Amino acid sequence: MTKPVTVTINRRLVNAPAGELLIKTAQDNGVYIPRFCWHPRMNPVGMCRMCLVEIQTPRGPLMVTSCTTPVSDGMTVDTTNPTVKKAQEGVLEFLLINHPLDCPVCDRAGECPLQDQTMAYGPGESRFVEEKRHFEKPIPISELVMLDRERCILCARCTRFSEEISGDPLIEFQERGNYTEVNTFPDEPFRSYFSGNTVQICPVGALTATPYRFRARPWDLTFVESTCQHCSSGDRINLQSSQNRLLRILGVDSEPTNQGWLSDKCRFGFEYVASPARLTSPLVRDKAGELQEVSWGEALDYSGKALGEVISRSGGRAVAGLGGARGTNEDAYAFSKFLRSAVGTNSVDCQMDDGLDPRLLSAIVDRARIADLESAGSILVWGPDLKEEHPTLYLRVRRAAQELGAGLVVVHPRGTGLDDRASVKVTYQPGRGGEVLTELMDGNGRMAEAREVLSNGPVVALLGRPGYGESPDLAEATAAFVRSLPDATILPLARRGNVFGALDMGLSPALLPGRVQRGTLAAQMLADRWGELPAASGRDCRGILEGLESGDIEAVVLVGADPVRDVPDGELARRALEKAGLVVAIDQFLTDSSRMADVVFPAMGFSEVEGTVTNIEGRVLKVNRLTPGPGQSRPDWAILSDLAARLGVDLGLVSAQQISQEVEELADIYRGVNWERLDWEDRDGIVVSGDLGYVPVFSHVASVSPRPGEMALHYARTMYDDGVMTRESPSLRPLAPGSGAHLHPADAARLGVGEGDSVDVTSVSGSLRAGVVIDPTVEPGVVYVPFNQPDTPSLGTVLGVKVSG
Amino acid sequence: MVEIRSPSVRRGWSESTRARASEIVKQYPDPRSAVMPLLYLAMAEDGYLTDNGMREVAGAVGLTPAQVRAVASFYTMYKRDDPGRYLISCCTSISCMLLGSDEVLRAIEEESDVTAGETDPEELISVEHVECIGACGGAPAVTVNYELIEGVTAEKARELVRWLRTARPDAIVGAECQELFGGRRSFDWGPFDRDSALGPYPAFGPLGTVSGPSEDQDG
């Protein structure tokens, strides 16, 4: 896009960047050209012919498809003259020949581009008297998507999305001519993590989503924009409800983050909000050891008294907090303030043993923005499988490599969703990351090519912990090395919904709100507001769990935390909670952890509270409220504030918005970030920066190998697992892959097992039986087991496991 | 209740077919360009294009089975139904039509009692009409198992069907059929030479190191 050009559209002069597509230029200048196949985020194909306009050429007027015609200087365009009108009517008449008149029973009616454009541009009457074409009415093409082929107008938006954007073309045009249809391969369903996007962009009702079909009419929906909290990318979404029930989520096209796309987890993972299993009343354990419903007053009195006793007996440092990454910044701030000023402890961790240094995550120097991927010369991805844990970020990296020409180096213990676009893919045995890093730094042998790719600046590195077998220090050492690459920026990866917001609010032992380190001048200023800060340094998640087990820590407050299922060493968490003198849980569900609590407070959550979140690049975004919380549930901050009052401390928190103002006043980097801006002119969010500029330190990460007779365990998360949000969303629950032991064919042969057989995988902390999956993408000697699957115990953060047939 | 068809039993290609597939893939700068010849290979492997064959092709060129099926289902010459032992294809495009292919097709249908597009219950004979097969000079043209017979009349076509029924030849040899049932040829095709014959799968000419399909490749 170079010099601007001048074009005349409908006798009006407009300027546009040279090479821009005419349909877009027109739209940006207030002239809407009807279209079906063109989508601003995909390459044009000119298939539907709806966007025909007339341009003047030296040989006279010419009809062209405006979605495939770039503007050129002096171009004269007419989008409304009788010829164009006739063409539009003609195209619509043809499209409607085979389109059923089932709008009254079609989910799309009321928001259907075909319906709308027929009203606006179509012939008033139909001349078609023949029999229409018939197909079997909707057929499921996956667990989530239904296809009604009669309605399809063959615009290829869905198929192009699958190929161009998500990279899993499981649907394609089949057959030919009048029989053409979109379909899957007969026995290979459209099981894409991104399938819901095709439903959103289908211009008719051909693709519908099972979770939403026949639930509501578009004109009955109330909606509000918000931010998704399933992962830390901060995807913008539109929440839609009818009769106070959340029914649908659509992606909002937000340039800096998701660009309109969502993963299916993000799109359909809201059903848990209305689950009958939601907690509606406070619970306290009675004499017989059962959790009983009690009033708020009783529950608060009980927990206030019990906590107070621990504090007066053993001091605030005998209390710890876990969680806080699932809620809003306002809730996280309240948690931080509660623990530090009402309880007096620095032992708090929102990352739940994912293991990366909080300063690395939220305060690293040269922190990248997601948008840096667009201009990257090369990209290094060494961390979790983005497709599983950061789905929309995965789409952005894919786009950079596929459409924008960035070189891509992927380092991971097994195949990842990006491999087909990687210039270089390095697979290695978990535990040997240190060696791989040394090799990469030397750049010899098999790494020469990787270094060659990475010599193309600007380099964007996405770094995190690929699996629990990998040392958490590896990401930091890699970050230190990456800084020597040309114009390098680093995006540290952590997946929990609002983990970056929670860290910014001080939910880690070392950081206070505003990315302030303990013991600094800024910390002193905070103390002026909060009162004296606890002096003793705090423990992180693992330290807290070990402290609980040994009795050094007596009480723990869980905020939206299920350590038993969610930390890699679930058995440790179970023992810790069993030993704990007092467990207070603020949660939406009775989880394996909150079930062990002495008091459980019912919390409001997603779509029920208003507030802000901070995404992976430090972008603050607004989350909004659309539906009421169930029963007597209340927001986290209000519960914590009441609990503090029972301890005799007034946190001074009166509303989420007031908390947000308090954050703005008190945390330098959040200055100027307020709800008004985020609700209106800055709906795409505001990036908070001005960090303490944490410089990653290079350390030599020793390689570890499993003991003889053991295999190296790659223990990593999948998109769908047994997390409570997936488990309580009926549409997603069946999609969890279940426990599996992925073995290299050579190992399977050695063990004498084949696909579908079962093996026992045993570590020092647990054992599970899993079906064998033959997976040539893992190295020989490695077994990959998906983390936290339904009904599977945890294997812990171990490297070596025994696998037996 | 959403029911999704679960994967059918997968059966891989033999080593030799795989080897041949990778030879073919090597002929192209971009593996996916090899889809069409590989589909013929898949047809040769199973006698027609099975789901399994398409899946193997997909694996060989790095596409998804859905993408391969998109190509396969666009072209009528990729047969996705199991044809009978003898597939009679009657051209009905313009040159053949002007010289009487309609009668030829009708004769074949009547004599075999198989309507175009179908196979007899015995699975011996399949009949289809096809678009121009490039033999306009020898119209009306018919192929049996892709072996060409030119200058066919309705009467000869009936004889052909009867012959297939009774003689049940092991292999269809174009030259032989032409002798028995053909008429005027478009040009002199020269003496029949088995080694240079392309067989039923036109993409398998002497192609680099790739050998044509094995001799018994007629069913």
Ligand code: SF4
């Ligand atoms: S299913 Fe919808 S998006 Fe896909 S080609 Fe048909 S009309 Fe277009």
Ligand code: FES
């Ligand atoms: S929008 Fe231009 S041809 Fe479909």
Ligand code: FES
């Ligand atoms: S028209 Fe029959 S072969 Fe060309």
